Amino acid sequence: MNIQSNEARCTSCHAGYGWKDAKKFDFTDPTRVDCLVCHEQTGTYKKFPAGAGNPVKETKVFKGNKKTYHPPEWNKVAQSVARPGRKNCGSCHFFGGGGDGVKHGDLDSSLMKPSKTLDVHMGVDGQNFDCVRCHSTTLHHIAGRVYTTPASKHRKSLIEDDLASKITCESCHSSTPHKSHNKANDHTDKVACQSCHIPEYARVQPTKMWWDWSTAGKKKNGKPYQEKGELGKPVYDTKKGDFVWEKNVKPEYFWFNGSLQQLTVKDTIDPSKPVRINWPVGSREDEHSRIFPFKVHRGKQPYDKVNKTLTILHLFPKGKDDKDAYWKGYDWNKAIAYGQDYAGLPYSGEYDFVETSYVYPTTHMVAPKDNVVACIECHSADGRLASLAGFYMPGRDDFKAINVFGWILVLGTLVGVTFHGLGRAISRGRKED
Amino acid sequence: MTGKKMVNTYLYTRYERFWHWLQTTLITILLVTGFEVDGLYTLMGYGTAVEVHNFVGLTWLIAFAFFVFWLLTTGEWKQYVPTTKKMFTVIHYYMIGIFRGDPHPVPKRKEAKHNPLQRIAYLSVAAFLLPIQMISGFLYWGYNSWAAWGLDWLSLPVVAAIHILGAFGVLSFLVGHVYMTTTGHTLFAHIRAMITGWEEIQEGVELEDWEKRQRKGRKAGEPEAPSA
Numbered sequence: 001m002n003i004q005s006n007e008a009r010c011t012s013c014h015a016g017y018g019w020k021d022a023k024k025f026d027f028t029d030p031t032r033v034d035c036l037v038c039h040e041q042t043g044t045y046k047k048f049p050a051g052a053g054n055p056v057k058e059t060k061v062f063k064g065n066k067k068t069y070h071p072p073e074w075n076k077v078a079q080s081v082a083r084p085g086r087k088n089c090g091s092c093h094f095f096g097g098g099g100d101g102v103k104h105g106d107l108d109s110s111l112m113k114p115s116k117t118l119d120v121h122m123g124v125d126g127q128n129f130d131c132v133r134c135h136s137t138t139l140h141h142i143a144g145r146v147y148t149t150p151a152s153k154h155r156k157s158l159i160e161d162d163l164a165s166k167i168t169c170e171s172c173h174s175s176t177p178h179k180s181h182n183k184a185n186d187h188t189d190k191v192a193c194q195s196c197h198i199p200e201y202a203r204v205q206p207t208k209m210w211w212d213w214s215t216a217g218k219k220k221n222g223k224p225y226q227e228k229g230e231l232g233k234p235v236y237d238t239k240k241g242d243f244v245w246e247k248n249v250k251p252e253y254f255w256f257n258g259s260l261q262q263l264t265v266k267d268t269i270d271p272s273k274p275v276r277i278n279w280p281v282g283s284r285e286d287e288h289s290r291i292f293p294f295k296v297h298r299g300k301q302p303y304d305k306v307n308k309t310l311t312i313l314h315l316f317p318k319g320k321d322d323k324d325a326y327w328k329g330y331d332w333n334k335a336i337a338y339g340q341d342y343a344g345l346p347y348s349g350e351y352d353f354v355e356t357s358y359v360y361p362t363t364h365m366v367a368p369k370d371n372v373v374a375c376i377e378c379h380s381a382d383g384r385l386a387s388l389a390g391f392y393m394p395g396r397d398d399f400k401a402i403n404v405f406g407w408i409l410v411l412g413t414l415v416g417v418t419f420h421g422l423g424r425a426i427s428r429g430r431k432e433d
Numbered sequence: 434m435t436g437k438k439m440v441n442t443y444l445y446t447r448y449e450r451f452w453h454w455l456q457t458t459l460i461t462i463l464l465v466t467g468f469e470v471d472g473l474y475t476l477m478g479y480g481t482a483v484e485v486h487n488f489v490g491l492t493w494l495i496a497f498a499f500f501v502f503w504l505l506t507t508g509e510w511k512q513y514v515p516t517t518k519k520m521f522t523v524i525h526y527y528m529i530g531i532f533r534g535d536p537h538p539v540p541k542r543k544e545a546k547h548n549p550l551q552r553i554a555y556l557s558v559a560a561f562l563l564p565i566q567m568i569s570g571f572l573y574w575g576y577n578s579w580a581a582w583g584l585d586w587l588s589l590p591v592v593a594a595i596h597i598l599g600a601f602g603v604l605s606f607l608v609g610h611v612y613m614t615t616t617g618h619t620l621f622a623h624i625r626a627m628i629t630g631w632e633e634i635q636e637g638v639e640l641e642d643w644e645k646r647q648r649k650g651r652k653a654g655e656p657e658a659p660s661a
Contacts, residue, residue, distance in 0.1 A: 394470055
């Protein structure tokens with residue numbers, strides 16, 4: 001989904017004061033950067049969800065969550081600034097996509113005060129790391145971002161270079177972190193630490209796995225409604241369609257060199273099969289690639305049937321009379337037409353829904369070492385890596401012809417000696433008669 | 434059996450017996466853990482199976498080096514020199530004679546423990562099959578060092594395939610070998626010999642020329658045809 005035409009809503013996190021219109025917003029203006037959201041420690045500084053990145057000027061209720069927002073007490077808030085804590089980071093990163101655990105499976109509000117079993121680094125009963133313990137910064141350049149391009153080419157430890165822009169597990173743990181002669185050390189060249197050490201994500205709170213926009217727009221008694229499911233999360237929302245939430249989800253695994261490739265709204269798609277909106281870059285042959293765990297968020301969203309592109313959707317109304325906005329008028333055609341026009345892109349006037357997928361690298365919620373993924377979970381025919389083709393893996397792959405030949409040889413010998421033995425027993429019996 | 438007198442003879446030295454049973458143990462463990470790693474069943478857990486397999490494999494490699502040293506220094510390697518002499522007589526015996534209660538055409542002697550069929554079988558196993566297993570296994574074990582060893586042209590699936598094929602060969606040999614131990618003059622005579630070193634063999638059987646042609650300074654006795 002897109003920020004364009006919905007800025008006022010999205011920019012409560014996609015940062016910047018007053019980012020109402022992508023076309024007019026000055027991204028180079030440092031006064032637009034919100035210092036407080038990251039640094040204030042009173043916990044009272046809240047951006048209004050639909051305030052284009054601004055807190056309210058007078059007390060106001062947000063209809064979406066029925067919460068009351070008060071104007072900040074600027075003096076207190078400003079005097080509290082300090083090193084960012086989990087709350088600062090989490091207020092956006094735990095709630096990406098408009099709610100707790102919607103986007104990331106490994107980042108949600110359960111990491112505010114996690115136990116050691118949920119996150120061995122952040123556990124309040126253990127190391128008690130906060131976010132910036134790993135995501136260290138130099139002049140506001142934050143280390144450990146996954147989405148940097150190009151990905152880091154070299155595996156560096158902090159001992160070599162404590163200003164490495166890309167902090168990874170290996171930065172502290174080295175590339176041979178296990179006991180010497182442990183086979184796991186032989187895996188680190190091809191398997192990311194996260195693949196074994198995050199057996200499942202969303203282990204405390206559910207995360208959204210499926211979002212079907214095509215069913216949006218249904219109303220009860222002429223009114224939009226929400227329906228909650230087993231896990232206490234909405235499974236239907238008139239504005240957004242059907243959701244599927246899951247807990248304790250096993251990741252999917254792909255070769256990954258640290259870069260993600262993105263589909264853009266200008267790219268032509270093949271609607272006959274699921275469309276990947278982004279995908280991990282990497283391969284078995286690339287020495288910088290590792291097998292890495294991902295949450296794959298799937299769903300259905302509108303596309304232009306004639307132009308064969310995904311579309312910009314105008315969801316969030318710009319005012320009370322903005323019937324073009326889907327969340328006001330519930331008319332996809334209008335919402336798409338407005339969004340495409342806003343972005344300066346063509347729209348044929350015909351839309352349909354296509355299945356899409358979006359990958360999120362899984363790197364938080366590292367489990368204690370007793371809860372790692374067991375060898376057999378990958379080294380078996382129907383294991384976690386069953387669909388990762390292109391290389392031989394003991395226990396997973398076999399050689400059909402050799403197995404058939406081998407068993408014929410072994411069983412043939414067995415049958416042979418059995419008959420030979422029977423023959424001896426019979427002939428001896430006869431002689432004794 | 435014939436009316437020939439059986440004499441209790443010391444056939445296998447302490448080292449031979451030790452080596453035989455050590456190798457039996459190692460190969461059994463390797464087969465059990467190896468097939469688990471190959472995904473045939475779950476027994477001790479994949480990681481443990483790999484660790485045990487690697488450790489026992491390397492142990493075998495080292496122990497085998499001692500065995501080769503023993504073979505060379507004692508001259509026992511001559512027991513493995515293949516021959517076609519009497520090969521067909523022996524085959525004929527196992528196919529027909531054994532059912533009629535005929536005596537073995539090439540009975541065991543201290544200086545010639547192996548009949549022609551055993552010679553060719555044990556030579557194939559000890560000089561061909563087992564070394565293939567050891568070499569392919571060692572390479573498999575060293576997979577992460579291939580680049581450092583200059584062996585990165587090797588292919589893991591090929592090495593694995595050879596190793597698995599060899600494992601089937603060893604298992605098949607084991608089945609036949611265990612069965613053959615029951616073909617002595619009693620069911621457990623051969624096994625007893627491999628445990629105590631002593632086996633009852635026919636008295637007065639002399640070595641034939643072909644059985645001792647490598648031995649120097651020893652007089653050839655009159656070849657004695659086994660009585661029918």
